[in-house]
Amino acid sequence: MPRVATGESVVSRAVRVVEAFGIDDEALTVGDIARRTGLHVATASRLIEELVRVGWLERNGKDVRIGMRLWEIASRSSPTLGLREAAMPFMEDLHQVIGYDVQLAILEGTEVLFVERLSSPGEVVNYSRIAGRLPAHASSSGLVLLAHADPAGQELAMAAPMKAFTRNTIHTPAQLRTTLARIRREGYALCPGHIYADTTGIAAPVRGRDGTVVAALGLIMPNDDSAFAKVPAVQACARGISRVMASTSTRTS
Template sequence: MRTQNGESVLARVVRIFEAFTPEESALTVSEISRRTGLHVATVSRLVAELVSYGFLTRDADRRVRIGTRLWELATRASPTLSLRNAAMPFMEGVHDVVGHHVQLGVLDGDEVLFLERLTAPGAVVNYTRIAGRLPLHASSSGLVLLAHGPADLRGRVLDGSLHRYTPDTPATATRLRAVLAEVRRQGYAYCPGYVHPDALGIAAPVRDTRGEVVAALAVIVPNEAGASSVVPVVRTAARGVSRALGARTSQVGTRVTRVMAPRSFETRRNSSLSD
């Protein structure tokens, strides 16, 4: 069914869903109307119907949220479900060690989309959220995906506008090319203060059965001395996820939770500083 201007009802529903963001998950009908460009009456009618099916829900104050039924259907059909299931045991092992943030990201368009994140009370600042996005050039996960991604993707990013979050963000084409070359050479991304001065991102590639990079496993820890000791932990975990996906990797390692005896990043860091 199409409306008088030729736009289908489905297209309008999609616009309503896309009005929500990880940062703004509850909106009024008027806010949805402004964000979608749809008339308030149209939004009100469509929202009411979507609520009746459970795809949207209303709070006590009448603000609208994404409904659990939509989450259920999306999760059930998600092509990333097997990736997340393979990654979770290894992410939990890494989280036991670092005690801050562990996250799994995939390439979506010209951004990194985060499928999962584990965190802890008092963890270092982190802008990542589940179902949230970050630019490829600034985040450790994004740099891994960009370094191993298609040449035309790198061309678009290098030719585009590169937002500078901090003085350390690789926000020029020359600097970014050098960073990407280093990521490919050393096999991981090491990003001290790229998104926030207090945070360090470390990410390693996850490969599929063809050996192609399909995701990045990353940690966000305090940007301080001794943090490089976490690099082997992240790389081992990423290889473990790759093996769980059936990837043919050149290195054989043991299960990540066996490699990582210390229970926190601080314990591991202090131990390495005392050696």
């Protein structure tokens, strides 16, 4: 693999260019990408043109965007594709009945990664989005996933800095340990005002064929007295997804 004088391969630099795009970046300029990657502007420009030629990026004047070809490849090969397909009918039912944001998440280290979402614009403030991340300790979905993670993963989360979004956010190892034990005992997470004061997060575990928790189904709704009444619906949908995951795995194994 060709390398530059620093020893970094061309592929590594190309990856840096693609990863310069954040969740909120619809488009960047060459200068933006150069600054974020630490590459010389001429080098960044050359790599961008190569990536445009293969369809991984698109360029319109000064604007550089993620290309449809990259999206196509990522969507086709996503390891969460089966999970999302199993979950979507249940998510649609829950979204139609409850009327608030419904989301599906997996655990990535000390963060929760959202792989699917159905939203109701204007209903609630929701920081999550598809392919977006949040600290696991602050999210109802993240807490469910941490509660069922291996001990090493839990200890990693407890040792990491815990950002407090509001006064209700879990921010100490002792609080996190107690909360995870309660979630394992009760089978759900209910987090009023943990990320935004006016919203409540509810989440329940989704299990795979062997019974291990592979994802979390979450509901984001207003922070009011009706939140607890929505827990059984979230749990029922999570169990439904789990049944489909188990039967699909059995048929394809």
